[in-house]
Amino acid sequence: MGKDQFNVKIGLAEMLKGGVIMDVTNVEEAKIAESAGACAVMALERIPSDIRKDGGIARMSDPKMIEEIQKTVSIPVMAKCRIGHFAEAQVLEALEVDFIDESEVLTPADEHNHVWKHDFKVPFVCGCRNLGEALRRIAEGAALIRTKGEAGSGNIVEAVRHMRTVMNDIAKLKSMSKEQLVAEAKNMGAPLDLVMQVSKTGKLPVPNFAAGGIATPADAALMMQLGAETVFVGSGIFKSEDPEARGKAVVEATTNYKYASKVLEASRGLKSAMKGLDMSEIPEGERLQERGW
């Protein structure tokens, strides 16, 4: 797959900037998300908070359910495959989804290898907790990076940690000399050419979105101010009391994230947000962000 094709993939990610991508589990939710102003939807059978509750193995969704959503909405439709499960990714490509999320929310299929994403015509998004992880995924062909955060927690703390870490890592590279960059590439386990590129441009080579725990308009504004270019909202919309109103409010706050008066307007009078979990309620080893490397 050539550089041209990679740039076309990044092109769609560019068009999703400044927006909100919402998790939906059926046609009705997809319609609500679209009319609330989502710039894309992520079609999956169970949203992360339910996956967490139900336990068991979480796999790629039923293609029929994804297809129905594709027929219903005109905005891009994304779907998730398990980490390293390239056959699921091939099925999603055959289905012509617009983006594949190789996601830690599903149970990993390969503990050592992620999908070699350059082999696909469909663009991929992958999660990260720091710059090294982001650059490893980009080297494999991810056209879009998002923070992992802690999916299904309704708790923004991990997404903040991951976004701040990525931004600090980038700032650090900017001030390093070439010989320091070689050492740093080794430390962070990332390809030197990408490390050099980030040091020079001061940003990721692909768009940088936020995900994992966003539940309110102010959460979205926070992530955008920390450097996210778009936000994914998983359980936060459809686990709240009034999904359509909350969805619309998060969209408006994302557009106007710099203007507190607009975020205020969007936040006012919303019914209850999802309950959420403190990180101490999620034992280590059960944290979704620890999946993948």
Next chain:
Amino acid sequence: MIKIGVLELQGNFESHHKILKKLGYDSVGVKNSNDLECLDGLVLPGGESTTMSLLIDSFNLRDSLLDFSKKKPILGTCAGLILMAKNIENESRVNPLGILDITVDRNAYGRQIMSKKEQINMKFNSKLVDFEVTLIRAPKIIEMGDEVQVLLDLDDSPIAIYNGMHMGLSFHPELNGVTLFHESLFRGSVNSNFQAPGNINAA
């Protein structure tokens, strides 16, 4: 100095700001009607037309955009073109502005997997120029009013049009650093730049 706004509701505004700066223009983001004051032109960027259409109404921008379009040139790329259309085939979720007398078929070129780069060869200022553009889930222009002229065709479909004041593109020149469409429209020299409409082939 020429001052051009870019509608910043959702989408890829950054690449348009880059093109405008490259041309030496002052470029500013537009989020509400006050931002439209003192502008010489406006860009409606690529992104999702459903989202932008909803936000145009949430933020009460519709009337100001229509007033602006009566006085100043507007350039729409991809989703921006959809928003400028008069009609959208089989689509009720987007409420377009009707600035260009055209009908578009949204995503007619297919899903993301069909998105592509195209090599363009065309005459500009009587000289042959070639450059690349990117089509991403691109809209197709399927009907046009009499005053709309075609600036560029691809596979027998118009992909760049002009109505004497506004320009619509179904592709993204901004993703490939192509400045000539922005320059031509905002300098007001479209007719002299593109003397021979249709005299164009895509390789």
